[in-house]
Amino acid sequence: xxxxxxxxxxxxxxxxxxxxxxxxxxxxxxxxxxxxxxxxxxxxxxxxxxxxxxxxxxxxxxxxxxxxxxxxxxxxxxxxxxxxxxxxxxxxxxxxxxxxxxxxxxxxxxxxxxxxxxxxxxxxxxxxxxxxxxxxxxxxxxxxxxxxxxxxxxxxxxxxxxxxxxxxxxxxxxxxxxxxxxxxxxxxxxxxxxxxxxxxxxxxxxxxxxxxxxxxxxxxxxxxxxxxxxxxxxxxxxxxxxxxxxxxxxxxxxxxxxxxxxxxxxxxxxxxxxxxxxxxxxxxxxxxxxxxxxxxxxxxxxxxxxxxxxxxxxxxxxxxxxxxxxxxxxxxxxxxxxxxxxxxxxxxxxxxxxxxxxxxxxxxxxxxxxxxxxxxxxxxxxxxxxxxxxxxxxxxxxxxxxxxxxxxxxxxxxxxxxxxxxxxxxxxxxxxxxxxxxxxxxxxxxxxxxxxxxxxxxxxxxxxxxxxxxxxxxxxxxxxxxxxxxxxxxxxxxxxxxxxxxxxxxxxxxxxxxxxxxxxxxxxxxxxxxxxxxxxxxxxxxxxxxxxxxxxxxxxxxxxxxxxxxxxxxxxxxxxxxxxxxxxxxxxxxxxxxxxxxxxxxxxxxxxxxxxx
Numbered sequence: 186x187x188x189x190x191x192x193x194x195x196x197x198x199x200x201x202x203x204x205x206x207x208x209x210x211x212x213x214x215x216x217x218x219x220x221x222x223x224x225x226x227x228x229x230x231x232x233x234x235x236x237x238x239x240x241x242x243x244x245x246x247x248x249x250x251x252x253x254x255x256x257x258x259x260x261x262x263x264x265x266x267x268x269x270x271x272x273x274x275x276x277x278x279x280x281x282x283x284x285x286x287x288x289x290x291x292x293x294x295x296x297x298x299x300x301x302x303x304x305x306x307x308x309x310x311x312x313x314x315x316x317x318x319x320x321x322x323x324x325x326x327x328x329x330x331x332x333x334x335x336x337x338x339x340x341x342x343x344x345x346x347x348x349x350x351x352x353x354x355x356x357x358x359x360x361x362x363x364x365x366x367x368x369x370x371x372x373x374x375x376x377x378x379x380x381x382x383x384x385x386x387x388x389x390x391x392x393x394x395x396x397x398x399x400x401x402x403x404x405x406x407x408x409x410x411x412x413x414x415x416x417x418x419x420x421x422x423x424x425x426x427x428x429x430x431x432x433x434x435x436x437x438x439x440x441x442x443x444x445x446x447x448x449x450x451x452x453x454x455x456x457x458x459x460x461x462x463x464x465x466x467x468x469x470x471x472x473x474x475x476x477x478x479x480x481x482x483x484x485x486x487x488x489x490x491x492x493x494x495x496x497x498x499x500x501x502x503x504x505x506x507x508x509x510x511x512x513x514x515x516x517x518x519x520x521x522x523x524x525x526x527x528x529x530x531x532x533x534x535x536x537x538x539x540x541x542x543x544x545x546x547x548x549x550x551x552x553x554x555x556x557x558x559x560x561x562x563x564x565x566x567x568x569x570x571x572x573x574x575x576x577x578x579x580x581x582x583x584x585x586x587x588x589x590x591x592x593x594x595x596x597x598x599x600x601x602x603x604x605x606x607x608x609x610x611x612x613x614x615x616x617x618x619x620x621x622x623x624x625x626x627x628x629x630x631x632x633x634x635x636x637x638x639x640x641x642x643x644x645x646x647x648x649x650x651x652x653x654x655x656x657x658x659x660x661x662x663x664x665x666x667x668x669x670x671x672x673x674x675x676x677x678x679x680x681x682x683x684x685x686x687x688x689x690x691x692x693x694x695x696x697x698x699x700x701x702x703x704x705x706x707x708x709x710x711x712x713x714x715x716x717x718x719x720x721x722x723x724x725x726x727x728x729x730x731x732x733x734x735x736x737x738x739x740x741x742x743x744x745x746x747x748x749x750x751x752x753x754x755x756x757x758x759x760x761x762x763x764x765x766x767x768x769x770x771x772x773x774x775x776x777x778x779x780x781x782x783x784x785x786x787x788x789x790x791x792x793x794x795x796x797x798x
Contacts (some may be wrong), residue, residue: 187225187237189214194303212303213342213373220318221307221344223288223295233270234299236286238262244289247271248296250308250332253325256289280333293318296328298685301340306370309347313369317348324348329370343373392576439604508696508772510689514779518581518687520588523791525676527599532733536668539734540724540743541752545677547723549596550607551614552680556590558618559583559691562640569698575690582690585683592676604732610723617719638699639708643747645695646705646712649766649773652688654754656680656777659785663751672791679789682782688773702769709766 188195199207214222224236238245245268246257260268274283285298285308296319297305309316310324319328331348338346352365459624469644535542560583570576597607622640658664658681662673695705721739728739748755765771786792 238266243292247285283332307345452757510772511774514774520584532603543727553590556586611727642708645691646709648691653686682785685777685782
């Protein structure tokens with residue numbers, strides 16, 4: 186059984202015979218297009234795969250990627266679009282063949298392969314931003330050298346894999362020429378590609394039977410030359426910066442040059458050339474004779490060379506190299522004029538739960554000063570932004586945060602009229618943001634920029650929690666069931682929805698102007714400690730100064746119980762948010778729903794004329 190809700194596909198399957206348990210598989214498919222929604226994997230039995238093709242698919246064929254010169258074998262599709270059983274890729278565990286499905290329809294032929302998901306991965310060729318379907322002989326040749334690397338991205342939510350020959354150059358010491366091949370695996374999470382550089386083969390005057398497949402060892406790229414094998418440590422610098430290590434095999438000896446035989450495309454090959462004495466030797470060469478100039482197109486393989494010392498990156502590993510934004514969650518930001526009226530809102534606006542109400546009330550005291558500080562810092566960082574789209578997001582963020590501060594400020598006079606003067610606590614909060622985290626008398630240059638980047642990182646960490654709270658309040662149905670004041674609930678949900686809407690801006694800005702992981706982790710610890718300290722002081726202030734509950738005290742036990750009731754975020758969810766932010770693959774767009782936030786903003790009374798709910 187296959188189910189689809191617009192964001193993901195679910196497959197439920199039970200065995201026809203035997204006592205094996207049922208299987209329930211999920212696959213993320215948000216943002217799928219005709220290019221990536223051509224088929225689903227219906228079943229895998231005895232090494233064979235059956236696919237359910239899309240309605241617009243009119244023809245299907247099987248192609249062995251390791252035999253680019255062979256014609257594909259046509260498949261007969263059933264009336265419902267089902268293929269017959271097709272041998273799976275590397276079905277016997279050895280990479281002696283790799284089957285891909287060529288699907289024709291909608292005016293194109295697309296190549297897909299099973300990587301252990303419900304959705305097969307699309308295979309493409311070409312430069313980033315201009316990827317195209319694999320149809321030409323040269324493109325099929327590139328895939329014949331890359332296919333056996335695909336097992337390392339099985340079952341990792343891969344959406345598409347691209348293979349691109351992006352540069353060619355002569356080897357040093359006249360040892361021939363090398364071709365650089367970039368492999369990129371994109372996941373359904375977004376644009377955090379897994380990238381790998383390979384040498385698919387080497388041409389040299391003395392090379393007979395030079396390897397034709399990609400060659401790789403951990404931490405090195407290995408190329409074949411006329412005199413044997415050469416290992417170049419790409420973690421070292423080029424042009425004499427650092428060392429290059431090379432290892433030679435005796436003439437006619439075995440080498441680990443590339444064919445398509447093993448999981449990393451390794452095969453044996455025999456070579457004649459200058460050779461070396463029996464018993465291979467290793468030498469280290471500095472500067473002279475060891476230069477390996479980077480090819481012109483090398484920056485195109487993102488994440489490999491970034492204008493610093495060139496580095497080898499094995500991005501076919503299980504760990505993505507960078508945060509993975511969900512591009513479908515981005516939206517243009519705008520500040521909304523809002524209007525709220527507080528005359529009929531009681532001090533205990535959450536009936537029967539004064540502690541939970543006061544815990545949320547801290548927002549009115551804590552946020553105005555904090556959000557004015559956000560705006561002040563971001564106005565200083567605007568000159569450092571070189572991406573126009575990000576600049577527009579930051580400007581929209583500034584407008585929304587200024588409106589948040591003003592809306593919560595308007596609640597404070599109402600609290601005072603109800604007998605709870607917040608001035609003593611707000612004075613402490615103002616000191617924290619304006620003095621402790623405010624501008625400092627620092628000399629222009631490095632010191633001043635360091636303090637600016639520290640505050641940008643702090644805001645990114647704080648915004649992680651404001652987005653967390655925003656997502657929580659949008660889904661806190663228990664507040665409705667308990668009869669929370671509609672005006673207060675609308676203020677909280679309008680604010681929460683805009684926090685979800687712009688949840689990625691602070692993080693994207695930090696990654697754009699700095700991005701240092703140590704700073705990110707350090708400032709998270711500072712921000713988390715500061716928020717806990719200020720929030721618990723605010724809760725104690727509200728509870729102990731409540732004119733309707735003299736002598737009342739606040740405790741962590743009350744917070745924990747309110748969280749279990751659904752009136753506050755649960756303790757467990759707050760603890761789980763910590764490793765989420767500290768993950769190297771974290772991006773705020775992975776949490777919350779922009780569609781939900783925008784839907785609430787479209788219906789919010791306060792954001793649409795200020796009519797009382």
